Amino acid sequence: MGLMYILILITILIGLLGVLFKRNLLLKILAMDVMGTGIISLFVLIAARPGIRTPTAIPAPATPYADPVPQAVILTAIVIGFSILALLLVCATALARRYPTMDSETIERHQEG
């Protein structure tokens, strides 16, 4: 359990570092998605608790079962993350016509000047 938390934390950090240090806009957007994936896994891990059995309605279950609530809500977050990713990529594609290198520094300097 502890190891899984550490791995998920590392995934989130890798995503964050990508957002901060990648200069390519496309990679920045993908790094953000890596961060999102890490957070979704965090929800799944929290939901798992000690039990991994499907939470079906049985009176007095013999083995511990997973918590269905975070799993249910995280579906919404996955859909939202997906739609935001799609919108960002469409936007980036439209920008790529003018800035083929997708270098965020170049775009920013150009927009200012």
Add this chain to the structure above:
Amino acid sequence: MTAALWVVLVPFGLGIIGILIPRLSAILPLIGCGLTGWFSLHVLFTGLVHRFRLLDSFGVTLLVSPEMAWFTLTNAVVTAGVLFHLRKKSETSSFVHTLLILLHGCLNACFLSHDLFNLFVVIELTTIIAFLLMIFPMTDRHLWNALRYLFISNVGMLFYLIGTAMVYAVTGSFAFDAVAAAPPVASALLVAGLLVKGGIFLPGLWLPLAHAGADTPVSALLSGIVVKIGLFPLLALAQLSDRVAELLRILGTAGALTGLFFGFFERDIKRLLACSTLSQIGFILAAPSAGAFYAFTHGTAKTLLFLSTAALPDRDIRRLKESGIPRLTWAAMTVSALSISGLPLLAGFSAKASVFSGLLPWQRIPMLLAAAGTAALLARILFLRPRKMETTFSLSWISIFILAGCLFGGLWAGPYELTKLMESIGILLAGWAVHAAVTRHLDRFSLPGRWERFEDIVGMTCVTLLAMMLFMGYSGDL
């Protein structure tokens, strides 16, 4: 009392009808605004506080309260003002009207929500609709601006989501009330995400570019109401946890001064207004108990200011000083700028008075400075000359009437004590003196470095987050 849900469901329904029958799309949003306005006034006059849960255990908690009503009232007034403004523009498509009414419904849902995860969903929905509105003319500048907004907002909301997960892991609930029992790091993460959304202090530095770069009606919406979706939950969290309240007081005071600092160096009128928003948001958080009413007065005044910029011949303040501005625009801008500066008899004065009575002793001096600074910053707009001139676009009388009407509503709200009146007039005069002596000349300089860079804003958010974690841990006997 599930009647409150109608203010969310009706706008969504109207939006769908608007898509099916585009001819009606210009009229339908007004029905939604009317409903929201009526509902908010009803809650305000009866002082109703009602909490209810949708559907069974693990359901979503909703809270109806007078604080919520101030925010929904702002929503109704701002959306109505922008709608009448859009009606004067003949080329606006029905798509924009449909987005407007959907945005209106989402915002109402944000203000009703009292559940961490539900709030996440509606905030993200609002961000997406705001993004679609910002992107509209589809030039490269708009595309970049909207992309930047969506990206930074989403990174902020990811922090918020981690906080939500931690709250659930400890308390087994997504309700706001669970935050009080959650570990300090979780509240720091939640607050960090909402700071980004609300445009507060360093994480909010994306705001000037986003609000100034969008088209005028969209800027008005963003500054008037959309940034408030980050503020409302912060105010709600401040009520639940003393540590969060303390943190917000510090951040609010710092934010009020930061916004002003950047504003003084601006030459572009829309950027100046956006920087003023950055600082006004600080006022809303500095005294959490008085924040809701302040948000209302700021929202209406700032919407009127932004809408007025549509009728200006130029965006550069120095050129405007030479050319003068149309008379009607001048009147609208003067009323709203005076309200934000806190002139007695306008709504901004009573809001400022209630913020000042809610401050802690150490906040008083920085906030007095911030109030004088606000007067000095807006003096640059106040002292433009009215002149009779032909313009390509004139403002809509109805939107001026609605928005300015709300500001004059302060006539019967204000505390008419001599000390308060003297204080606010003193602040105004001090601010104008500073304007004449110093800040008038500051726009000749521009700030060194590029403080609005993409990475820097995400970086500053991370730094603020770490600082907040330390603060929360330190004061929470970790």
